Each structure stands twice: as structure tokens, then as C-alpha cells.
Amino acid sequence: MTTYRIAVAGCGGMARTWVEYAIAREDAEIVALVDVRREAAAAMAQQYGLACGTYTDLGEAIAESGANLVFDVTIPATHHTIGRTAMEAGCRVLGEKPMAATMAEARDLIAVSERTGRSLAVMQNRRYDANIRALRGLIAGGTIGRVGFASADFFIGAHFGGFRDAMESPLILDMAIHTFDQARFITGADPVSVYCHEFNPPGSWYEGNAAAVCIFEMSDGSVFNYRGSWCAEGAPTSWEASWRINGERGTAIWDGASAPYAEVVKAGDQEGKFIRDCERTDAALEWSGRSGHHGCLDEMFAALTEGRRAETDGRDNIRSMAMVLGAIESARIGRKVRIEELI
Structure with a gap:
């Protein structure tokens, strides 16, 4: 069974849903928490009793933790940087909507996904x-x-x-x-x-x-x-x-x-x-x-496990964006x- 070693980027309010979902999975482990405010990452680690490292830099977090999957729960303006960094470091990405702040950034993320062979799926919980x-x-x-x-x-x-x-x-x-x-x-x-x-x-x-x-x-x-x-x-x-x-x-x-x-x-x-x-x-x-976020996350993880594109894969979701x-x-x-x- 594949173990998903997850680095969570963004430790604000919405991240709690994603963290709680990961904690409940037998095949997932949160290995890093990343936020521009390190104290936010530390607070989340304490709240959920996580022994993982806390970081302000995603590249460093992936390198030190051995993460193979990134949850991008940051603000839209940083989705491009987070997604590109994660995929180029060998991680697959599950992210909040929108997939990027501009169409140019969205197109680039798809290009990076194609080049690296790492998938990017977007939260469309409705x-x-x-x-x-x-x-x-x-x-x-x-x-x-x-x-x-x-x-x-x-x-x-x-x-x-x-x-x-x-x-x-x-x-x-x-x-x-x-x-x-x-x-x-x-x-x-x-x-x-x-x-x-x-x-x-x-x-x-x-x-x-x-x-x-x-x-x-x-x-x-x-x-x-x-x-x-x-x-x-x-x-x-x-x-x-x-x-x-x-x-x-x-x-x-x-x-x-x-x-x-x-x-x-x-x-x-x-x-x-x-x-x-x-x-x-x-x-x-x-x-x-x-329903909702849990249903979308279930589909995202099923796609990872089955080796197929998620229903909300970035190559499809760019049309909604x-x-x-x-x-x-x-x-x-x-x-x-x-x-x-x-x-």
C-alpha cells in the first residue's frame, strides 16, 4: 500500500479540514507543516498532536521530510509558486481553488505537470x-x-x-x-x-x-x-x-x-x-x-491510488478558471x- 507523506502548505483556517482528513486516513501521514508564519505551523502541529517538522520554505520541507504529496491550502496568489515547487521536487499536488491567480500561471502549472509527470488536482467541493x-x-x-x-x-x-x-x-x-x-x-x-x-x-x-x-x-x-x-x-x-x-x-x-x-x-x-x-x-x-470537501478529497486520493486523472485535474479545471x-x-x-x- 502506498503511503502518502504529506506536506501541508498553508496553516490557516481552511487547512484544518485537509489536515483532519489526512489524519483519518490509514495510508497518509503528515510529515511537514509549512506557513510564512512559522508560529502558525507550530500552532497547528500542537493542536493536532503532530510530531512533524514546521517550516517557512516548502522546498526545504519536502527535502527534509521526504514528502511525496503536497496539500496547497495557501492563498490564490501563491498557488503557482507552491504547485511548481512541489511538482519539480517530485511531489503530486492537491490544492484549493483557484488553481492559480492568472491564466498564464495556470497554463504554466499544467506544463510543469506534463513535464514532471506529477499530477495537480483542484478542490471543487460543490x-x-x-x-x-x-x-x-x-x-x-x-x-x-x-x-x-x-x-x-x-x-x-x-x-x-x-x-x-x-x-x-x-x-x-x-x-x-x-x-x-x-x-x-x-x-x-x-x-x-x-x-x-x-x-x-x-x-x-x-x-x-x-x-x-x-x-x-x-x-x-x-x-x-x-x-x-x-x-x-x-x-x-x-x-x-x-x-x-x-x-x-x-x-x-x-x-x-x-x-x-x-x-x-x-x-x-x-x-x-x-x-x-x-x-x-x-x-x-x-x-x-x-459530500463537500471530503467527497472531493476521496476522489483525489482514489485517482492517485488508481493512477488516473482526478475528476478535477488541472487540465480540466483550467476551463472553469x-x-x-x-x-x-x-x-x-x-x-x-x-x-x-x-x-
Whole structure:
């Protein structure tokens, strides 16, 4: 059995989920904790009773600890440096989203992965939920026919405080990648182009644009529409967004919290009817995996063990990242942006 010797880069709040996951695995051992603040690494070691070394430099940590896997739970601005350092030192990488801060950095990480033969997978925890898996199955099974339009509404008044309040594009940069990645996962289509208008509504407590409307043309000919706000007080949607997907024969609905369903035109002669009769089809909740971060980490480790690409391998995930950065670029220049120009 392979033993994963893990160096954890970044010892902030989110790292706790990753550390606790690793501790619970029989085939994993945390051999190094790395943070720009050595005291943060030491505090985490003490909290979890870890006897591993603490470092401020990842290269040194890998060399001294013999790590073969790196958890990158640092801020987005350092993902490129962490990923490159880890892969060139012989480690595989499991990292938080986004995979990098820029498309150039993301492309370089993929190039390093190809050159070194070391994999890079990205945390997209919102794919791992029985309801979204059921919705995907509903669409893939042809229940509503060929998809023509998909929409997601995300409206939450999130009072985080801290760095998000000062970001230029807090909604799109920090949150929308979840919904954009979900759209790719649900429909099975990739983005072709995007037109985005982002803005900061009255009453916003964010310095940057906390709301946006995006229109994506997708590879299957459908259109994906995203509407969102992170300063929307009252009547919040789910964090998973509220979804409507229109197909040739019907519509699939998911509120992001309960089980999805479809309403499909009934069989039989309905010629001449102004509004055709439909019948409800409930999605089959068949997925038995774990939800959220644990589900994504389970998939990442299964891919490592089986010697295959993870579902959220960087070579796939770069298309979700391109949706984010393409949307921001479109809003900046005021016109449609082609995704392939970014990738």
C-alpha cells in the first residue's frame, strides 16, 4: 500500500479540514507543516498532536521530510509558486481553488505537470453532493432532451469582513468559480465565450464589484446564464445556487438544497394545445459518496491510488478558471471574450 507523506502548505483556517482528513486516513501521514508564519505551523502541529517538522520554505520541507504529496491550502496568489515547487521536487499536488491567480500561471502549472509527470488536482467541493449528481444524471440521461439554456441564480448577503471586502471582484473571483464549475459538471459542456457585466449595487459593503450577470456560450450550442450578488440582503438562494435547465422536451429544476426534478411534456397527442401538459420526473438519488470537501478529497486520493486523472485535474479545471478570468476580462473591456484565447 502506498503511503502518502504529506506536506501541508498553508496553516490557516481552511487547512484544518485537509489536515483532519489526512489524519483519518490509514495510508497518509503528515510529515511537514509549512506557513510564512512559522508560529502558525507550530500552532497547528500542537493542536493536532503532530510530531512533524514546521517550516517557512516548502522546498526545504519536502527535502527534509521526504514528502511525496503536497496539500496547497495557501492563498490564490501563491498557488503557482507552491504547485511548481512541489511538482519539480517530485511531489503530486492537491490544492484549493483557484488553481492559480492568472491564466498564464495556470497554463504554466499544467506544463510543469506534463513535464514532471506529477499530477495537480483542484478542490471543487460543490460537485460532491447527491443532489447535484442526480441533476447531472437527469440531464445526461436525456430526460429533458438536448439542453438549450441553463441558468443559475446566486444571491446571498455575505458579511465576511477581511480581504474579500477589499477585493476588486469578490463575487466572481472568490465565489463564482464554484457555480461556473457546477455548470460544466451538470451540462457536460465547456465554455466557448463569455459576456459579463459586473457592478456594485447600492448598499454594498464591498469596495469592489459584488454583483454580476454573465452569459456563456457553451460547446454543445447551449447558453449558460449566471446572475449573482454577494450583497443581496433577504430571500437568499442556496450556496449551491438555484438552477433551471431547459431542454427540448422539458425543464429540470434544482433549488440547490432539495432533490432536483424535471417536468417533461407528456407522451401522446397534444396538437393544438397552447400550453402542453407535462408530468414530473424525480431525479434518482443514487450517489453514495461523501459530500463537500471530503467527497472531493476521496476522489483525489482514489485517482492517485488508481493512477488516473482526478475528476478535477488541472487540465480540466483550467476551463472553469477560464470562465472566471474570462468574465472579469469581458467586464473590463465591455465585450465578449472567447475562452480558447485564454486557454
